[in-house]
Amino acid sequence: MLRLEHVSKRFGELVAVDDVSLHVQAGTIAAIIGPNGAGKSTLFNTITGIYPPSTGEILFQGKRIDGWPTHRIAAAGIARTFQNIRLFSFMAAIDNVMAGEDAHLHAQLWDSLLHTLRQRREEKEARQRARDLLRFVGLEGVSETYARNLPYGSQRRLEIARALASRPKLLLLDEPAAGMNPKEKREFGELVRAIRERGITVLLIEHDMGLVMNVSEEITVLDHGERIAHGTPAEVRNDPRVIAAYLGTAVA
Amino acid sequence: MIYAYFLVAIAVIIGAQRIADLRAKRALYLALGVALLCAPIFDRNDATFNVLADAGIFVLLALGLNIVVGYAGLLDLGYAAFFAIGAYTYAMMASPQFNLHLPFWLLLFLAAGFAALFGIILGAPTLRLRGDYLAIVTLGFGEIVPQIFQNLTQYTGGPNGIGALDFPSFFGRSFGQSTIPYYYVVLGLIALALFFAHNLRDSRLGRAWMAIREDELAARHMGINTTAVKLAAFALGASFSGLAGVVFAAKLSLVSPDLFQFQVSVLIVSMLVLGGMGNIPGVVVGALTLVLVNNVVLPQANNIAASAGLHVDFGNYHFFIYGAILVMIMLFKPEGLLPSRQRKEELHHAAA
Numbered sequence: 001m002l003r004l005e006h007v008s009k010r011f012g013e014l015v016a017v018d019d020v021s022l023h024v025q026a027g028t029i030a031a032i033i034g035p036n037g038a039g040k041s042t043l044f045n046t047i048t049g050i051y052p053p054s055t056g057e058i059l060f061q062g063k064r065i066d067g068w069p070t071h072r073i074a075a076a077g078i079a080r081t082f083q084n085i086r087l088f089s090f091m092a093a094i095d096n097v098m099a100g101e102d103a104h105l106h107a108q109l110w111d112s113l114l115h116t117l118r119q120r121r122e123e124k125e126a127r128q129r130a131r132d133l134l135r136f137v138g139l140e141g142v143s144e145t146y147a148r149n150l151p152y153g154s155q156r157r158l159e160i161a162r163a164l165a166s167r168p169k170l171l172l173l174d175e176p177a178a179g180m181n182p183k184e185k186r187e188f189g190e191l192v193r194a195i196r197e198r199g200i201t202v203l204l205i206e207h208d209m210g211l212v213m214n215v216s217e218e219i220t221v222l223d224h225g226e227r228i229a230h231g232t233p234a235e236v237r238n239d240p241r242v243i244a245a246y247l248g249t250a251v252a
Numbered sequence: 253m254i255y256a257y258f259l260v261a262i263a264v265i266i267g268a269q270r271i272a273d274l275r276a277k278r279a280l281y282l283a284l285g286v287a288l289l290c291a292p293i294f295d296r297n298d299a300t301f302n303v304l305a306d307a308g309i310f311v312l313l314a315l316g317l318n319i320v321v322g323y324a325g326l327l328d329l330g331y332a333a334f335f336a337i338g339a340y341t342y343a344m345m346a347s348p349q350f351n352l353h354l355p356f357w358l359l360l361f362l363a364a365g366f367a368a369l370f371g372i373i374l375g376a377p378t379l380r381l382r383g384d385y386l387a388i389v390t391l392g393f394g395e396i397v398p399q400i401f402q403n404l405t406q407y408t409g410g411p412n413g414i415g416a417l418d419f420p421s422f423f424g425r426s427f428g429q430s431t432i433p434y435y436y437v438v439l440g441l442i443a444l445a446l447f448f449a450h451n452l453r454d455s456r457l458g459r460a461w462m463a464i465r466e467d468e469l470a471a472r473h474m475g476i477n478t479t480a481v482k483l484a485a486f487a488l489g490a491s492f493s494g495l496a497g498v499v500f501a502a503k504l505s506l507v508s509p510d511l512f513q514f515q516v517s518v519l520i521v522s523m524l525v526l527g528g529m530g531n532i533p534g535v536v537v538g539a540l541t542l543v544l545v546n547n548v549v550l551p552q553a554n555n556i557a558a559s560a561g562l563h564v565d566f567g568n569y570h571f572f573i574y575g576a577i578l579v580m581i582m583l584f585k586p587e588g589l590l591p592s593r594q595r596k597e598e599l600h601h602a603a604a
Contacts (some may be wrong), residue, residue, distance in 0.1 A: 012526050048473060074475035088466035090594040091459075099463040103475025105456045109484060112455035118453060146597060166475050 001202050002047070002078075002170055006103070007056030007066075009039075009046050009225075016042040017054070018225035024170070029202045030193060031212045033236075034222035040205045041083055044172050045127075048080055049073045059165045060170070063184040075103035079168035081159040083175045085207075089148035093139060093158055096147050097130035099137060100165030109239070130165060137161040137191065153184045164200070171195060173204040177211050213237065221245065253553075257291070258307070260284075260543045265533045269590055288439060292432045300564050302431040305503060307543040308438030309496045314523045314539040315445045315532070316492025320528035321521070322592075323458060324485035327387040329517055330374075330394020334490035336512035338363040338497020339372050340401055343414040343507040349407075354373050356420030360498050361443075367494025368487040375486030379479055382468070400511040413508025420502050434503045441495050449532055452488070461485055480557075515571070519546075522574050523529030526581055528588030530595055537590055545577075546570055 002024040009017040017039045024030045027240050046053050049070040058066040065073050079100075090095050107127060111119035116182055134143055137157040142150060147158055156176055158252040163171055173192070177185050185208060194216050197201055206212045212219065215231040221229040221236060229236050264284045269279045292301060313335060320328045341363040345354045356361075374393045378386050401408045408414065419426045420433070427433040460481045462472040479548045501507045508598050519542060527538020550573070553566040566573075580587065587599045 050469070057340065070469075070472040071475050071477045074473050082470065086467050086470040088463050088470065090598050091462055091466060095459060095462070099459050099471070099476070100474045102456065102460055102463075107456040112452055112457040113488075115451045115455065123455070146594075148597070162474065205306055 003059040004043075004047075005057040005059070007043070007046060007053045008057060009042055009051065015225050017053070018047060019224075020222065020225070020227045022220055022227070022230075024201060024203050026201050027199070029196050029198070029204070030204050030218045030220070031213055031216035032203065032220050032222060033207070033209075037224075038222040039225040039243075040222055041174055042225075044080060044174055044205065047073075048078060058215075062173045071103070074166055077167070077169035079163035079166045079170075080107065080172035081156070081163055081174055081176055083178070085155050085159055087155055087162070087189060087190045090146055093134060093147055093150065093161075094127065094130050094143035096158060096162050096246050097165045097207045098126050100162040101129065101167075101197050103166055103180055112232065112244060115159045130161075133161045133164055134158075134183065135166070136194070137186075152179055156180070156188075157191070160195075164195070166199075168200060170179035172202065173206075175205055175207060177208050179208055183213050191248065253295070254303055254548055255544075257300070257304055258540055261288075262537050262540050263273070263440040263539050266590065269533060277557060280539075285443070286371040289436075292435065298431050301435040303505075303543075303547050305499070306366040306432055306547060307540055308435070308442055308522065309500050310520070310543050311442055311536050311539045312445055312492055312496040312499075313399050313436070313520050314527070315442075316489045316496070316526065316533045317520050318489075318524055319449065319461075319532065320485050320489035320530070322535065323453065323465070323525055324461040326378075326482060326485060327383065327390070328486075328489070329387050329514075329521065330397070331390075331489070331493060331520055332512045332514070332516035333374070333394045333397035333442070334367040334371060334493035334506075335403060335497045335500070335516065336509075337367050337490075338494035339501035339507045339512070340408060340414075340497075341366050341494070342498040342501040343417055344407065346418040346420075346502070347414050348416055349409065349414050354404045355416055356498070356502060358375075358419070360495055362416075363498045365494075367497070368491040371486040371488075372483050373489030375483050379482055391514070393519075394514055398509040398512045401512075409508075411509060413506060414512075415506045416506045417507075418503060419505070421544065431503065434499060437499055441499065445492055445495075446532065448488075457481065457484060466543060490566045504533050508560050522578055524588075526588060528591035528595060531588070531590055531592035534590030534592070538588065541589075542577075544574070544575065545573060546603045 004020055004022040007017060008015065012075050022042065032043065044086055045051060047058060049068050053065050057064055060076060060078060088099060105122055107119040107122055131143060134140055137160055139154055139157055140145050142154065147155060152157060177188050180188060189211055192202055197250060200222065218235060219231065219233055219236045220227060228241045229239045236247065261284060264280060268277050317328065317331045320326050344354045345348060345359055346356065371558055378389050381389060402411050419428060421427065422433065460476045463476060464478050464481060468478055470587060486580045513557050523538040523542050524535055528534025550566040557564045587596045
């Protein structure tokens with residue numbers, strides 16, 4: 001599904017991502033973990049084309065996507081959420097989700113200007129799909145509320161609904177459980193599994209080890225921009241380099 | 253008498269905002285429209301319709317700029333450039349200048365197209381800019397365009413501009429000296445502009461504009477092609493301005509570079525700020541209010557002062573007066589007189 005080949009990202013002297021290779025299998029829930037500043041979010045930004053990799057290749061479904069503009073990568077089937085929520089604050093929840101559908105709408109300039117039959121039908125369908133997605137993430141009943149006015153946990157869910165609206169094949173979640181209480185985290189774990197049930201591959205960055213170990217099938221560990229470990233939760237948990245990275249002890 | 257038109261129109265639009273029932277609201281707007289259509293039957297004062305046509309031209313301009321600034325959130329301080337392009341399109345193609353005498357109606361389309369094209373040409377280099385930087389660059393374009401018209405003397409008549417423009421005609425009947433036909437043209441164009449502006453807001457494109465205004469990076473991640481969407485905003489906004497320019501030039505029968513200076517752009521932005529950016533009724537009220545102050549109240553104040561033996565030209569103070577109005581608005585009602593729901597909440601949150 002997603003393959004990173006020796007991807008590096010340098011900002012001047014700083015090497016944020018250093019020669020990382022990664023392969024995410026279709027239909028899995030994979031995770032990237034690592035201490036703060038390990039380069040996890042930079043890696044996401046590189047995948048979604050905010051900044052292209054300095055070296056290396058990114059392949060999505062066999063096609064090279066590094067160098068593509070962000071909106072094209074999104075339209076190709078990679079959606080994401082953000083570490084610090086980036087909803088369209090002063091738009092209703094449903095409009096946020098409908099904005100996520102943009103790449104799959106066909107209304108042209110004339111349709112928008114004249115509200116042609118085609119545009120009205122399409123808007124109606126898009127609105128219905130958006131409602132379904134809001135229900136799927138557990139946000140029925142707040143569709144007309146401004147994103148800004150939703151409680152924190154609901155904003156996280158709305159971001160996921162918006163990302164799903166773009167009909168992704170791969171969903172990148174950047175610290176989706178940050179700031180959630182244990183109950184919300186449990187529910188969130190269920191949601192991630194339900195997303196996978198829809199045939200969407202999930203790659204998440206997460207600090208909460210309980211959640212990561214519980215939901216993901218494969219884990220990649222980054223430290224100082226380098227990949228230091230990869231494997232199942234059990235393998236990673238017992239890897240001495242991972243323990244060292246987290247606890248700061250020297251590897252013997 | 254002229255006050256009655258402005259005050260009734262403003263009162264109806266403000267009043268309609270307080271009516272929840274959609275059908276009653278529509279009926280009220282329809283009544284206003286019919287009243288405006290019938291007005292020339294009862295009132296044959298050319299001067300009145302001259303002012304009203306000017307007011308309508310500014311309503312068109314404000315509706316166009318609202319697409320760029322209000323919907324897409326791209327602060328454009330050089331909007332008068334497109335007004336100039338529309339006006340010069342008519343001046344160069346319907347005058348003795350090149351002995352081209354193309355029909356007014358064709359030139360409306362052509363000018364809208366030209367203005368849209370220049371909207372794209374001037375918009376393209378600013379795509380990466382936001383906020384203050386965008387404002388400065390557009391301000392520059394707004395300065396450059398009248399300068400070009402001023403300096404291309406052999407094509408544009410230089411600082412003197414182009415005069416003796418053709419009178420438009422409608423099925424063979426010339427508009428002549430009367431201002432009433434222009435008034436009708438402007439009413440028609442406003443109706444069209446309102447229809448488009450309204451449709452755009454509730455459409456795929458309108459939603460994409462809102463999204464880039466809120467968070468451009470997130471919008472891109474949703475698959476929205478921000479380049480195309482921004483250029484569409486510049487092009488559509490400019491096309492309204494092109495239409496306004498043609499009517500303006502034809503009515504005045506003259507164009508010159510000094511008619512399209514920076515102050516025109518500022519005036520239009522002030523209309524949006526005063527009325528409420530992003531909200532169509534607000535923008536119309538803002539435009540009507542400032543035209544009322546500018547074209548009616550100030551000249552009358554001059555007359556009164558002159559009859560009292562004072563030699564003041566209040567026209568010289570119009571910037572002072574806008575300034576005062578804008579400062580008051582910013583202090584007491586920063587979202588404008590008739591804000592959109594978004595804008596109200598935004599400023600409410602910013603204050604909180």
